[in-house]
Structure formats: C-alpha cells, structure tokens
Amino acid sequence: MLEAAFSALSQFADPTMLIYLGVGVAVGLVIGVIPGLGGTGAVAVLLPFVFVLEPSQAIAMIIGAVAVVHTSDVITSVVLGIPGSASASVFLLDGHTMAKEGNGGRALSASFISSMIGGLIGIVALTVVVPIAQPVVTAFGSPEIFALVVMGIFLTATLSKGNVVKGLLISVFGLALGMIGVSPVSAEYRFTFGSEYLTEGIGLVAAALGIFGVAEIIDLVAQKKSVAGEKIKLGSGWRQGITDALRYKSDVLRGSAVGVGVGILPGVGSTAGSWLAYGQAQAFASRRGDGRFGKGDPRGVIAPSAASNGIESGALIPTLLFGVPGAAPFALLLGILLIFGVQPGPTLITQDLDLVYFIVWSFAIASVVGAALAFFMARPLAKLSHVRFPILAAGLIPILFMSGFQEPLDLHVFYTMFLLGIIGWICKMTNIPRAPFLIAYVLAEPLERYYFLTVNVFTPSEWLTRPFVAVIALVLVGVVAMSVIRYVRTRNAESQAMQMSELSDLKAPPFMDLGVSLVGVVFFIAMLSLVGGFSDNGRVFPLVVGIMGLVLAVLSLVRDALRARSEGGLGRLDAAWRERLNVVGMSALWLLAFMALVFLFGMLIGSVIFALVFLLVVARLKVLPTLIYVGCLAAALYALVEFAMLVPPSGYLI
Structure with missing residues (x-):
C-alpha cells in the first residue's frame, strides 16, 4: 500500500x-x-x-x-x-x-x-x-x-x-x-x-x-445582465x-x-x-x-x-x-x-x-x-x-x-x-x-x-x-x-x-409542469413501442425502464393536474415570464445561427462571424472592443487546434 x-x-x-x-x-x-x-x-x-x-x-x-x-x-x-x-x-x-x-x-x-x-x-x-x-x-x-x-x-x-x-x-x-x-x-x-x-x-x-x-x-x-450591479468592495481583514x-x-x-x-x-x-x-x-x-x-x-x-x-x-x-x-x-x-x-x-x-x-x-x-x-x-x-x-x-x-x-x-x-x-x-x-x-x-x-x-x-x-x-x-x-x-x-x-x-x-405555472409530464408520457410510450424489435436479452432493460418511466410520468401528470385544480386552473404566463421566454427564444435562434455558420464555414470562421455579429447586436459592444474580443477568441481556438490538438469541425463550404 x-x-x-x-x-x-x-x-x-x-x-x-x-x-x-x-x-x-x-x-x-x-x-x-x-x-x-x-x-x-x-x-x-x-x-x-x-x-x-x-x-x-x-x-x-x-x-x-x-x-x-x-x-x-x-x-x-x-x-x-x-x-x-x-x-x-x-x-x-x-x-x-x-x-x-x-x-x-x-x-x-x-x-x-x-x-x-x-x-x-x-x-x-x-x-x-x-x-x-x-x-x-x-x-x-x-x-x-x-x-x-x-x-x-x-x-x-x-x-x-x-x-x-x-x-x-x-x-x-x-x-x-x-x-x-x-x-x-x-x-x-x-x-x-x-x-x-x-x-x-x-x-x-x-x-x-x-x-x-x-x-x-x-x-x-x-x-x-451581469451578476453584480454595484462596485466591488472586498474589504480588509x-x-x-x-x-x-x-x-x-x-x-x-x-x-x-x-x-x-x-x-x-x-x-x-x-x-x-x-x-x-x-x-x-x-x-x-x-x-x-x-x-x-x-x-x-x-x-x-x-x-x-x-x-x-x-x-x-x-x-x-x-x-x-x-x-x-x-x-x-x-x-x-x-x-x-x-x-x-x-x-x-x-x-x-x-x-x-x-x-x-x-x-x-x-x-x-x-x-x-x-x-x-x-x-x-x-x-x-x-x-x-x-x-x-x-x-x-x-x-x-x-x-x-x-x-x-x-x-x-x-x-x-x-x-x-x-x-x-x-x-x-x-x-x-x-x-x-x-x-x-x-x-x-x-x-x-x-x-x-x-x-x-x-x-x-x-x-x-x-x-x-x-x-x-x-x-x-x-x-x-x-x-x-x-x-x-x-x-x-x-x-x-x-x-x-x-x-x-x-x-x-x-x-x-401549472400548465408548464403538466406539459413536461405529458411529454414524458408520450416519450415512454414511444420507447415501449420500439422495444418489441429487440432480442430477448436486449429488450429486458428497455422494457423495464420504459414501464418505470411511463408509471412515473403518469404519476407526475396526476400530481400536476391536482396542483392545477388546487390553484384554480392551468395558470398563465405573466409579463416577466413572457419577457423571459421571448429572450430565451431569441437565444435559441442565435445558437441555431451559430450552428449554421459552423456547418457552412467551419469552426474558426463560423465562430468569428458569430461572435462579431453577436457582440455588436446582442451585447451592444463597441466596435473596437468587439474586434479585440473576436481576435482573442480566434487566437484561442487556433491555439486549441495547434497546441492542444483538438479537432475543429469542417464546414461544407470551407
């Protein structure tokens, strides 16, 4: 030892x-x-x-x-x-x-x-x-x-x-x-x-x-926004x-x-x-x-x-x-x-x-x-x-x-x-x-x-x-x-x-929880419908997991329905939620745009184009800091490829 x-x-x-x-x-x-x-x-x-x-x-x-x-x-x-x-x-x-x-x-x-x-x-x-x-x-x-x-x-x-x-x-x-x-x-x-x-x-x-x-x-x-809004004071001691x-x-x-x-x-x-x-x-x-x-x-x-x-x-x-x-x-x-x-x-x-x-x-x-x-x-x-x-x-x-x-x-x-x-x-x-x-x-x-x-x-x-x-x-x-x-x-x-x-x-709100449970029910029903095509040994665990998942999803659905009933309805999205979902939807679209750029131009060029536009439009950064930031990002990605030997995705065009 x-x-x-x-x-x-x-x-x-x-x-x-x-x-x-x-x-x-x-x-x-x-x-x-x-x-x-x-x-x-x-x-x-x-x-x-x-x-x-x-x-x-x-x-x-x-x-x-x-x-x-x-x-x-x-x-x-x-x-x-x-x-x-x-x-x-x-x-x-x-x-x-x-x-x-x-x-x-x-x-x-x-x-x-x-x-x-x-x-x-x-x-x-x-x-x-x-x-x-x-x-x-x-x-x-x-x-x-x-x-x-x-x-x-x-x-x-x-x-x-x-x-x-x-x-x-x-x-x-x-x-x-x-x-x-x-x-x-x-x-x-x-x-x-x-x-x-x-x-x-x-x-x-x-x-x-x-x-x-x-x-x-x-x-x-x-x-x-940032986490902090006030000036940092670490203090003494x-x-x-x-x-x-x-x-x-x-x-x-x-x-x-x-x-x-x-x-x-x-x-x-x-x-x-x-x-x-x-x-x-x-x-x-x-x-x-x-x-x-x-x-x-x-x-x-x-x-x-x-x-x-x-x-x-x-x-x-x-x-x-x-x-x-x-x-x-x-x-x-x-x-x-x-x-x-x-x-x-x-x-x-x-x-x-x-x-x-x-x-x-x-x-x-x-x-x-x-x-x-x-x-x-x-x-x-x-x-x-x-x-x-x-x-x-x-x-x-x-x-x-x-x-x-x-x-x-x-x-x-x-x-x-x-x-x-x-x-x-x-x-x-x-x-x-x-x-x-x-x-x-x-x-x-x-x-x-x-x-x-x-x-x-x-x-x-x-x-x-x-x-x-x-x-x-x-x-x-x-x-x-x-x-x-x-x-x-x-x-x-x-x-x-x-x-x-x-x-x-x-x-x-209650309807969001209900939606999650309902998607769970559909997912595990679909999973169980595919189990029949596997061999005897291969289907045992998928079958057990699918049944367990379906039971839990149904139980969750019932609990969510009872909660909705106790709260007087399915609820609604207030202004804060609507604003959050709107921005999250835009965030998802930006991610999809990034993926599309990488698919077309590869990781290095796609990331540079994405970061340049994202910083100017979403972060509202000024042009000079944006160019410096994008240059540092490109250098970091290049270093990861050349020195850390990571493999960058290739694009369809480049």
Whole structure:
C-alpha cells in the first residue's frame, strides 16, 4: 500500500503533470464564480482534452477542477450577495454581512483556508478507508455492485433538491438515453434509427455540456445582465481571516467531518452538507453563548467552507470504491475512467491501487494550490461577475460546442447538445434537478451489465437475500418512507415550490409542469413501442425502464393536474415570464445561427462571424472592443487546434 502511494506521488516529479493539474485548478476557480455552471461545468469544459492526453494527465486536470470549485464559488456570495451555486447560498447569512461591514477579505480568507483544510481531511479519510474497505469491497460480487448502482441512482433522484417525482422521472430518462447504441448484453443496436452517429450512443461530453452548459448559456443570455450591479468592495481583514480559521479549528474539523459524511452518501449533495455544517456550528456556539450567527460571525463561513470541500473529497469514496458517483461531477470522472478502460469498484483496488493514490495526491495538491491562488485571484474573479452575460456567452458558446465535438467528431452532436440544452433549461425553470439525469446516464450501462451477470449466476432467492443487498433494500425503503413523510408535511403547493426551487427566479405555472409530464408520457410510450424489435436479452432493460418511466410520468401528470385544480386552473404566463421566454427564444435562434455558420464555414470562421455579429447586436459592444474580443477568441481556438490538438469541425463550404 505504501509502495503504491509513493509510486503515485513520484508521478508529480514530472513538471508537465503539475502544469495539467494547475490548468484544472485555474479553470475550476474561474468557472466556480459563474452562477449555475459549478463543478459539472468545469469538468465538462475540460472533458475534450481527455481524448488527446495521457490518462494520468487528464485525470490530474479533472481532479484539479473539481477540488477548487467550492473554493471560488463563495466569492460572489460573500462580495455580491449572489450565490455562485446552490451550496454557496449559506454564505449569504454571515459572509455577505461581513462584506457589508467592510470585512469581506476576512470572510474570504477564512473560507479559503477552511476549504483547503476540509479537502485535505476528506483525502485523509479516503486514504484511511481504502485499506479498511479493501477486504470488504473485494468480496463484493455482481449482486452487491448492482444494488449499489440502483441505490446511487435512486438516492440521487430522491434526495436532490427539487421535485422528487420528476427527479425520478429525469433519472429514468437518463437511463433511456444511456441505452442508445450497442447493447452491453446482446450484439445489437438499440434506438439508433439507422443513424451512424447514434451507433456509439450519445457521448458523455455532449450529454454533460448540453444538460448543464448549454442550458445555463441560454438562461444567462436570457437575463441580459451581469451578476453584480454595484462596485466591488472586498474589504480588509485578510490576515484576520487566517487567524479566525486557526482560532476556530474545532469548527473546521467538525465541518470537514460533516462534509465527508455527506459526501459518502450519493445524492445528498453539497447544499445539504453546507447547511448541516452551518447548523452544527451554530448549535455549538449557542451552547457557549458566544455566537453572532446571521450577524457576521466568521464561524458561519468557516464551517460550511470546510464542509463543501470535504463533500467533494468524501464523494471520491463511493465513486472509486464502488463505482457509484456521489454527485454530477463525479459521474463525469467515472465516465472518464471508463473511457480509459478503468472500472471503478473492487477491481480498482486490486488492480489499480496506484491510480487511487494518484487521485488522492492530485486532490490534496489541488486543494493547497487552489487556496493559494484564490487569495491572489479573488479580486479579478469577483470582477468577472460584472461582465454582462452576452459578452461571456460569445466566447463560451464556440468553446462548449467545440468541446462537445471532440468525442464523436460528428456535427450531429451539435443537435444533441442543443436539444439537451433546451431540456436542461426547462428542467431548471420547472425545478427538476438535473444531476440525477447525468448520474443515471453514466450508470445505465453498468446497471444493465451487472444485472445480467447477477441473474445469470444467482437465483432470485440467492442474490436478494445476500446481507449487503438486503441492507441496501432497507435503506431504499427508509428513503421512500422519509420522502412520503416529507411530502405529507409540505403538501401546501406554495411551500413546496419554495423548498424545491433550484436556482430559478420564476415560478412555473401549472400548465408548464403538466406539459413536461405529458411529454414524458408520450416519450415512454414511444420507447415501449420500439422495444418489441429487440432480442430477448436486449429488450429486458428497455422494457423495464420504459414501464418505470411511463408509471412515473403518469404519476407526475396526476400530481400536476391536482396542483392545477388546487390553484384554480392551468395558470398563465405573466409579463416577466413572457419577457423571459421571448429572450430565451431569441437565444435559441442565435445558437441555431451559430450552428449554421459552423456547418457552412467551419469552426474558426463560423465562430468569428458569430461572435462579431453577436457582440455588436446582442451585447451592444463597441466596435473596437468587439474586434479585440473576436481576435482573442480566434487566437484561442487556433491555439486549441495547434497546441492542444483538438479537432475543429469542417464546414461544407470551407
């Protein structure tokens, strides 16, 4: 074990490895400031490089991004009072209060140090767990792994912040899309409709960028404004913040412990973990009678900061040891490992233990480097929030679509990303959590494979009565019971809407929810109508998924109809919604225009023409800044092609 740990550490003697890790850290810090993108967006932007880098280089870069996202998303919450992510909303209570009192620097420095310590403690926990869990994990067979995969998908859907029924529905939708392409249990293509592009399935990069990245771009452009409207004042107290983190070390340790514990449980998420850490810090302070929580107490920043990074490092435990991602970014990490032929789970510990420790070292180094960089980058990162969204979108749109193109090298992926972007935006507006979709999509193939291994080796009475499978079944029953109790306690539609809000600032009228459920019914009916053409083995899972999806869609339709009845009708779009939909429609048309330009002229020329017109018309930028911006964008795309070896789409004309 020590030999594997030191062997992994020796890889960082190569300076290029540190460079790739640093690139991931820098991207994670920048993306973390942009509301909505978060860790999933940071990883998705870096995914195309997976196909041109060595496995260790790519993994170091991805881990670098994941390790620091929650280090930087606190900046907009503290300085501007606008959360960089849902989990960063806890910093509005004390962190933003401190900033308004002129102590923003103190809050940020305390957060950066606590975040670094939380990440390191989580890594220590993973290091300790590996030798302890090794004999247990290596004893797992296909029934245990199948049960774990089911639990991961189910918990993510039921415990994510949002509509539980629709969370399960979007999970099943992810399973359905994950079955497109070659069946893992029979030599046949499923749901390809004769398309050569679909024979390899929908790419992981396209799915992630579409449901998260493109969806956020559509919404950011729709808002047509920057995050911040007032002048940035980071304030003083940077040294005092470091002192606070050391003074309240017990809060750092407890927050880290809470974070690691939450990270181990798939689906609970960083938002719940941050608030749990805040609550326990407040409880301990109230016992001592020295708390000023909600009025600028530094412990209100320290505890959730430690928890946030503890969650990320803790989520590595189920991802690596069991192959069940604890959150959406780790679903992408799982997909990357599968791309390189590495199967997370029992075999990873027995055959690739040095890779486990390489990930451990990458996370530890990234946590330290990220905290150090955050001190120097806090001010420019905060200023990024003053840039109007259309200006950011002019550069992000070409980069996102070029990233999605790298896996299939087929222009049809643009259509996929666009459609998934629309679906992702609708999910956001109707309070449907999107992380369950991505996790279910990644786990669709392992779920089907381990099921067939299980049923072909064991009888139902044998594998269903295995101790670990029975424990997981009891956990799932308990989660269902908790969900029912929670629903009964929050039957009031208005309180539910407030609790289930993701990051949307508009409440969807009942007819929009009904429309989503109705589309789900139609989709799964269509899916079931195609199942009959598959072989006996190939149709089992599509049939099960289709039936589950149809049942959930009908249940969701009934609930939405009851809500519409209780609210006195289907509702209507008010002025704010009509304005939002009008601008979103224009955003979608601009995306289609970009796609058309790339189809005709290729990526470089098409992106230049698009950015030039978009900046002048939508962003209303002056001519000289527009020309400078477009020149920088063209240079960046050229550099990605020449030096990063990315493949640009060719146009029909050029």
